[in-house]
Amino acid sequence: MALTAMLVVLLILFLINVPIAFALIVSTSVYFFFTDSFVMAVLVQRMIGGIESIPLLAIVFFITAGILMNYTGITARMLKFAEIITRPLPGGLAQVNVVLSTLMGGLSGSNIADAAMQSKVLVPEMVKKGYSKSFSTVLTAATSLITPIIPPGIALIMYGYVGNVSIGKLFLAGILPGVALCLSLMVYVYFYAKKHNLETGEKEKITLKEFMASFKDAILALLLPIIIIGGIRFGIFSATEAGAIAVLYALVLGLVIYREMSIKQLIRALIETVHTAASILIIIGAGSAFAWILTLEQVPQKMTAFMVGNISSPLLFFIVVLVFLLIVGMFIEGNVSIIILTPLFIPMLIQYGVDPVHFGIFFIICLSIGTLTPPLGTIMFTTCSITGTKIEDFIKESWPFLIILILAALLIGFIPQITMWLPSILF
Incomplete structure (x- = not known):
């Protein structure tokens, strides 16, 4: 009864468009109202416990680093580098769009921001x-889906x-699928x-001097994901400490090397970080309490028994999960x-x-695809509101991209080597 009511x-x-975090908090409160087993204080304890974690600091740190970047x-340096390497290709500026999303994914970690x-x-x-x-709008939205699986x-x-x-394994597992998505869209x-x-038409040839100049400007930014993954792999620092390193790296680039970030901009970036991190952490806290109730009611065990009893093939399991996640992604925010x-x-x-590492990449891609579809696709609404697209x-323009992304997701699900090759070698 209590679970059903919740x-x-x-x-x-x-359905009435209440913000996700508050919807989770209110619905979870309803469970405590209908059961005598727990007092309401347990809800608060579970929410606080859900965000009282050292690993979660990695999210705050990487958000900070992405905003500082x-x-x-x-961004201007990466844009110039993307223009140089895609110049010979037809659709040069559209190719820049794809490549820039892939490059910036290793810096910001947020598809909505990109x-x-x-x-x-x-x-x-x-x-x-x-x-x-x-x-142009659909391409921008579709290429931003590469970002969630590119470290960090x-x-x-x-x-x-x-x-x-x-x-650390997830970071490595996302690299090849991210590159594969980039090449597919290109x-x-x-x-x-x-x-x-x-x-x-005919385009001006790229000179070695021009390429090296743009590469020199972009190399310091391109090194960040390598530093993060290398440091984690060789045990120099944990994923959380890697986030702190990324923040320090961004500050050094902005204040010392490039000298393009003023103190006023630094303060603005930190305020923006607080707003973004707070919105994510309250969702994590509310979601943790909600997930605790599902576990308490043995929902995972019942769903596992149902799936195993009706679906015997791992490949069919991936197909069912794909369809389910595409529907979920239409209505519920990815985090x-x-x-x-x-x-x-x-x-x-x-x-x-x-x-679980292999499934994680597949899981995140499937949820991301849902952000391009109505009725509540967050990336769709973000890009359309900025560009003024109806x-x-x-929706009419998005079908080829959805087909490409769904096929890519299925290939990643069916062929574990795409995701597991790098983790198996380096770990």
């Missing part, structure tokens, strides 16, 4: 080059924390540009889904013999 209230609050001049930045910077320039606004993606840290999975852009005759669903899926992985135009 889930019904949560669904109603979702926006004030250091890194989508918003590129919607402001690249979409207007793409429209000037002859691309439709709807295509915030989603990877959250999944690792909730599922008790090695964050191939599509290549044929799209050819078909519509966009930026297909919330990770907190609520990870404890439900982890017991199933043992039964199907699926490595939702119906976005």
Whole structure:
């Protein structure tokens, strides 16, 4: 009775568009109201316990580092480097969009931040080059989905924390799938540009001097993910300490090396960090209490028994999970889904013999795809609101990208070597 009431209230609050964190807190409170086993103080204890964790500091640190990077001049340098390496390809500016998302993913760790930045910077320039606004917006939204699986993606840290999975292995596991997604979208852009005759003419050749100049400007930023992964792999620092190193690195770049970040900008970046981190941490706290109740009611065990009893093949399991997560991603914000669903899926992985690191990458990609679809796709609304694209135009243009992303997710699910090759070698 109490569990049913909690889930019904949560669904109603979702439908009336109550903010996710408050919907979780209110629905969880309903459970305590209908049961005599616990006092309401347990809810507060569970919320505080959910965020009282050293590993969670990694999220705060990497958010801080990503925001600081926006004030250091890194974005302009990465944009220039992406323009140089994609210049010979048809659809040059669209190719820049794809490559920049991949490069910036290793710095910001947030797909919404990257989508918003590129919607402001690249979409207007793409429209000037002859691309439709709807295509430019959808491309920006789709390429931002690479960010969550490129280290140090915030989603990877959250999944690792909730599922008790090695964050260092997750960082390594996301590299090849991220590169594969990048190349898949670049191939599509290549044929799209050819078909519509966009930026297909003769272009100025890249000189070695020009390439080296842009590479020199970008190399310090490109080194950050390497420093993070290398430090974790060789035991120099933990994932949490890596976040602190990333913050220090961003400060050195902005204040000492590039000298493009003023004290006023530093204060603004820190205030922005507090707002962003607080919104994520309150969701984690509320989600932890909600997940505790699901565990208390043995929902993960019951779901595992149901899945194993009806689905025998691991491949069919991935297909069912994909469909389920695409639907969930349409309605629920990705971070919330990770907190609520990870404890439900982890017991199933043992039964199907699926490595939790491999599943984590597949899980995050599937949830990310849902952010491009109505009715509540966060990336869709973010990019459309910035560029002024109509939702119906976005939906019409998004089908090829959704097909590419879904096929990529299935390949990653079916072929564990794509995700597990690097972790198996380096760990």
